[in-house]
Amino acid sequence: MYTQSFTVPDGAAKPNDRPNFGAVLSPxxxxxxxxxxxxxxxxxxxxxKIEPKDWMPEAYRKTLVRQISQHAHSEIVGMLPExxxxxxxxxxxxxxxxxxxxxxxxxxxxxxYSAAETLGTSRDQMLDALHTGKAKYSSIFNYPTLTWADxxxxxxxxxxxxxxxxxxxxxxxxxxxxxxxxxxxxxxxxHQRQGYEALLAMMKGTQAQKDMVQDAVNRWWWKCxxxxxxxxxxxxxxxxxxxxxxxxxxxxxxxxxxxxxxVPQAQILGVTLPDPDLKWNAERGHHDYGPIDWDEFWAxxxxxxxxxxxxxATRVKAHKDGQWVRDAAMAYAQKKSARHSAQKVAA
Amino acid sequence: xxxxxxxxxxxxxxxxxxRSKQGIEHKHCGSLHAxxxxxxxxxxxxxxxxxxxxxxxxxxPSASITASDPQDKDxxxxxxxxxxxxxxxxxxxxxxxxxx
Numbered sequence: 001m002y003t004q005s006f007t008v009p010d011g012a013a014k015p016n017d018r019p020n021f022g023a024v025l026s027p028x029x030x031x032x033x034x035x036x037x038x039x040x041x042x043x044x045x046x047x048x049k050i051e052p053k054d055w056m057p058e059a060y061r062k063t064l065v066r067q068i069s070q071h072a073h074s075e076i077v078g079m080l081p082e083x084x085x086x087x088x089x090x091x092x093x094x095x096x097x098x099x100x101x102x103x104x105x106x107x108x109x110x111x112x113y114s115a116a117e118t119l120g121t122s123r124d125q126m127l128d129a130l131h132t133g134k135a136k137y138s139s140i141f142n143y144p145t146l147t148w149a150d151x152x153x154x155x156x157x158x159x160x161x162x163x164x165x166x167x168x169x170x171x172x173x174x175x176x177x178x179x180x181x182x183x184x185x186x187x188x189x190x191h192q193r194q195g196y197e198a199l200l201a202m203m204k205g206t207q208a209q210k211d212m213v214q215d216a217v218n219r220w221w222w223k224c225x226x227x228x229x230x231x232x233x234x235x236x237x238x239x240x241x242x243x244x245x246x247x248x249x250x251x252x253x254x255x256x257x258x259x260x261x262x263v264p265q266a267q268i269l270g271v272t273l274p275d276p277d278l279k280w281n282a283e284r285g286h287h288d289y290g291p292i293d294w295d296e297f298w299a300x301x302x303x304x305x306x307x308x309x310x311x312x313a314t315r316v317k318a319h320k321d322g323q324w325v326r327d328a329a330m331a332y333a334q335k336k337s338a339r340h341s342a343q344k345v346a347a
Numbered sequence: 348x349x350x351x352x353x354x355x356x357x358x359x360x361x362x363x364x365x366r367s368k369q370g371i372e373h374k375h376c377g378s379l380h381a382x383x384x385x386x387x388x389x390x391x392x393x394x395x396x397x398x399x400x401x402x403x404x405x406x407x408p409s410a411s412i413t414a415s416d417p418q419d420k421d422x423x424x425x426x427x428x429x430x431x432x433x434x435x436x437x438x439x440x441x442x443x444x445x446x447x
Contacts, residue, residue, distance in 0.1 A: 053417045100397075107394050114378045117360070123380060124357050183377070187398075326382075330356055333383035 044245055049175040052118035060244055063237075064174055065119050067246065069126045072112035073137035077130075077311055079105045081145040082154060090148055097194050098151065104187050111180040118176045131316045139297065140227050142305030149202060149209075149216035155195015157217075157224045157262070163188050164258045165228065173245030196265065203270050210270070217266070218274045225289070226297040228255040259287050360409040361387040363394075365401035373405050381406075 025033065036055040043050060050056055079102050086102065089095035113123055129135035140158055145151060166188065169181040202209040229235060229251040241247030249257075259278075266273050277290035299305070358380040364373035376395050381387035387406040395401065415423060431437050440447060 051417070053414070055417075103393075103397070107397070110379060110394055111377060117378075122357060180377075326358065327356065329382035329386060330358060333386075336383065 044173055044243075047245065048173070049178070050173055051175045059240075060246075061119050063241070063244070063246065064177065065116055065121050068112055068116040068119075068177055068180075069121070069129070070136050070138075072109045072116060072126065073130045073135055074141065075105050075109035075112060077137045077141045077315060079109075080311055080314055081141055081143075081307075082151055084145055085148065085151045088148070089151075094198065101155070101191050101194065104191065108184045108187070111183055112177075115174075115176040115180040127319065131312070131319060133303075133312060136301065138227065139300040139305060140223055141311060142300050142307045143219070143223060144307055146219075147212050147216060149199065149212040150220070152195045152198035152202065152213070153216040153220045155191050155193075156199060156265070157195075157220050158227070159188060159191040159195060160262065161224045161227045161258050163192060164254050164261075168248035168254075171245075171248055177246075196269070199269055199271075213269075214271050217271045221274050222292060223297075225255055225259070225292050226294070228252075228258065230294065256286050259289055263287055358382050361391075361406045362409050362412065363387075363391040364405040364407070365391075365395055366403040367400060368402055373403065376400075378409060 037057065040050070040054075040056060040060075043054075050060075082098060082105075083102050086095060086098055089098050113126060116126060117123060126135070130137065145154070163185065166181055166185050170178055170185055172178040172181065199213050202213050232238065232250045232252045235251055238247055238250060242250075263273065263278070275290045277288060279288055281288045300308070359382075360378055361381055361384075362378050363376055365376045366373045379387065379390050379394060381390050384406060388404055391404045391406055396404065427433075
């Protein structure tokens with residue numbers, strides 16, 4: 001579903017199993033490290049790919065673990081606001097579509113957790129960081145889905161914003177992340193189109209249905225613009241991300257692309273985007289838009305959004321409730337393999 | 348249950364290979380955690396073939412794969428670089444010969 005192109009500090013550094021040279025290096029170690037760094041820089045400069053077993057600077061590894069795991073967390077937390085509507089979908093067709101979409105999000109989480117695991121962090125460590133509140137996920141999921149129109153708007157706008165962010169990540173310098181993103185992007189287009197089509201159907205309905213769509217657009221529009229992360233002037237980490245080929249296009253540039261792409265879609269749909277300053281600027285060749293409320297955004301990132309506690313509590317409960325299933329499957333597998341080897345010995 | 352126990356009990360990792368259609372080889376498409384091979388197959392089907400991406404799946408414990416070390420890249424693969432005569436384009440033939 002998501003990513004926001006910025007990542008926020010998680011609070012705790014993740015342990016990793018790579019050799020640590022420590023503070024004091026022998027001249028030989030220092031020379032080896034310098035040579036490895038030069039090789040790494042050359043690959044990055046040539047727009048090449050880094051693979052799991054290649055040498056990489058610790059800061060590159062840490063940045064990727066943080067970004068990919070936050071991205072994975074966002075996928076599985078993103079299942080919750082829409083999952084709320086599966087039992088209340090207006091028809092069997094919409095229900096089947098929504099189940100498929102929510103299942104996709106779970107799959108996206110899996111692709112991304114797998115990519116992060118290649119960097120030497122375990123699935124349990126990552127889930128633990130999410131469940132204890134150490135790791136962040138996209139703030140967009142800390143807002144409630146009040147009506148059925150919210151489900152359509154999430155597909156159209158939230159997934160639309162995510163696609164803008166994710167397409168450049170398909171060219172990320174880290175191979176497993178880039179490959180995961182290619183798979184995600186292939187599925188994401190279905191998410192956006194099903195949302196937009198659900199809204200089109202409502203806009204052909206009663207006045208109450210049309211009002212419902214407009215209300216959902218009003219509530220989600222600004223939050224989607226904030227998904228692209230702070231303005232470029234306030235994103236000090238972006239420069240390093242660009243240098244490493246992890247980030248390809250700046251927050252403001254992506255946000256502008258999203259606004260320009262969405263305005264004509266809103267016109268066809270027949271809704272108004274809730275921004276009095278939104279207008280075409282012929283000189284720039286882009287739409288101008290009004291100021292984003294960053295205080296509200298940061299308050300939500302830091303835990304004070306309307307649904308932060310509920311989302312995390314639901315996640316933790318699901319994980320705890322599933323523990324006996326994971327234990328039972330493991331115990332069964334061990335028993336089966338023990339019996340199998342006993343039979344072999346007997347024979 | 349302590350965190351240590353949880354970590355020890357993490358389901359093993361499996362690599363998934365999918366054949367997209369008859370006549371095409373199985374291709375690596377990702378990995379997943381599962382308690383045993385049967386479960387890994389079921390999960391691979393749910394995760395990697397929801398849109399008719401495959402007609403056959405292999406799952407292999409990731410721990411069973413022996414991989415070459417990136418450090419050995421030059422030793423292993425460099426010697427092939429100066430043997431361009433292994434490629435058909437190395438040989439220049441008269442035009443009259445036509446396709447060969």
